Amino acid sequence: ELKVEQNPLFLSMQEGKNYTIYCNYSTTSDRLYWYRQDPGKSLESLFVLLSNGAVKQEGRLMASLDTKARLSTLHITAAVHDLSATYFCAVDGYGGSQGNLIFGKGTKLSVKP
Amino acid sequence: GAGVSQSPSNKVTEKGKDVELRCDPISGHTALYWYRQSLGQGLEFLIYFQGNSAPDKSGLPSDRFSAERTGGSVSTLTIQRTQQEDSAVYLCASSLAPGLGTDTQYFGPGTRLTVL
Numbered sequence: 001e002l003k004v005e006q007n008p009l010f011l012s013m014q015e016g017k018n019y020t021i022y023c024n025y026s027t028t029s030d031r032l033y034w035y036r037q038d039p040g041k042s043l044e045s046l047f048v049l050l051s052n053g054a055v056k057q058e059g060r061l062m063a064s065l066d067t068k069a070r071l072s073t074l075h076i077t078a079a080v081h082d083l084s085a086t087y088f089c090a091v092d093g094y095g096g097s098q099g100n101l102i103f104g105k106g107t108k109l110s111v112k113p
Numbered sequence: 114g115a116g117v118s119q120s121p122s123n124k125v126t127e128k129g130k131d132v133e134l135r136c137d138p139i140s141g142h143t144a145l146y147w148y149r150q151s152l153g154q155g156l157e158f159l160i161y162f163q164g165n166s167a168p169d170k171s172g173l174p175s176d177r178f179s180a181e182r183t184g185g186s187v188s189t190l191t192i193q194r195t196q197q198e199d200s201a202v203y204l205c206a207s208s209l210a211p212g213l214g215t216d217t218q219y220f221g222p223g224t225r226l227t228v229l
Binding site: 035041 | 146148155156158161169171172204206214215216217218219220221222223
């Protein structure tokens with residue numbers, strides 16, 4: 001059974017600080033996704049990581065993928081309040097051919113002034 | 114163009130009633146997915162459509178749940194004889210082509226279902 005584990009599940013940060021969210025998955029997968037969800041809202045796609053060593057950056061967020069370690073990280077640089085949300089990682093349930101996603105439980109990030 | 118839309122946004126029903134949830138995917142997207150989000154179970158995959166066919170129904174929790182898609186577009190998720198444990202947010206997503214490496218699922222706003 002494919003499992004996706006995120007940690008931490010809750011993260012309270014001060015503005016201006018850096019932190020990393022970790023996403024481990026239990027079996028091989030071609031693609032890894034990061035999504036953001038604001039309270040009461042749907043999921044917004046942040047990154048799609050396709051290969052070992054892939055790194056993508058958007059603003060203060062940077063995601064990377066190590067397929068050998070089955071690990072992805074989402075690094076937050078100099079956090080600001082607007083980044084407060086829940087972040088989910090997900091992998092393809094069938095190695096990329098059909099795309100049903102298996103999600104982690106999410107990391108609820110709260111950035112305090 | 115427009116994103117994924119879902120209706121209704123909220124649905125309150127009594128235990129034992131049937132409900133229908135609707136999803137309009139992004140125009141041109143061949144793949145459509147239903148997920149369920151609840152506090153206890155997180156985000157769970159329910160069913161996947163490619164065109165009007167459902168090659169993967171593995172996530173449907175019981176035979177009270179069914180879904181169809183017509184014209185390669187709109188999909189309806191039906192829950193019969195609703196139970197309180199069916200209370201959740203039901204999310205629909207669509208994507209252009211699941212086989213492509215860069216394919217991304219775009220999610221709708223969800224339907225919040227409350228079973229009293």
